[in-house]
Amino acid sequence: DAGVTQSPTHLIKTRGQQVTLRCSPKSGHDTVSWYQQALGQGPQFIFQYYEEEERQRGNFPDRFSGHQFPNYSSELNVNALLLGDSALYLCASSFWQNNEKLFFGSGTQLSVL
């Protein structure tokens, strides 16, 4: 039973570019959340998707957008990249009806030069 998988593991972009990160949830999970983790900090909630809709959003600008597909997988898109967007991006999955435990992937390390 595969856990949460994210791709790619590492990515290097330049300022102003756009990036798409991908996440496949743990088998059976229907809810996906995204977190940004800057170096030395705890993860910060970006947004959550369920039934292909954004259900909750953290304090992130509109440059951050997402999508959830019918198979529950998800994408995180970031436009007009800034140096400050360099971080580890984590995907977490859970059940919508029972979200006591979140299962996290190992993340995508994004470097913006």
Add this chain to the structure above:
Amino acid sequence: DAKTTQPTSMDCAEGRAANLPCNHSTISGNEYVYWYRQIHSQGPQYIIHGLKNNETNEMASLIITEDRKSSTLILPHATLRDTAVYYCIVRVTGTASKLTFGTGTRLQVTL
């Protein structure tokens, strides 16, 4: 979600119990205490959670004070693989899965 306070770092000898404290003095009656840990280069991992009773699972024990203003995560026999950042989080269950992480406690287990 209520704010939590944890020590920045702690050390523990391998084989000894690791006791990680957390203060959450503004916790509300419907908020649970959660613990996650993050081993280097991995995503956070759920450990345990509780409301007001002490809880134990295969990974750890959670002791919550009677007034619920603080708690302690206990790893009964720490190993080198328990070296990680441990996050104490309070949140209401049954809602969206948002977790509010602080900076956590960096636990170093040594020989």
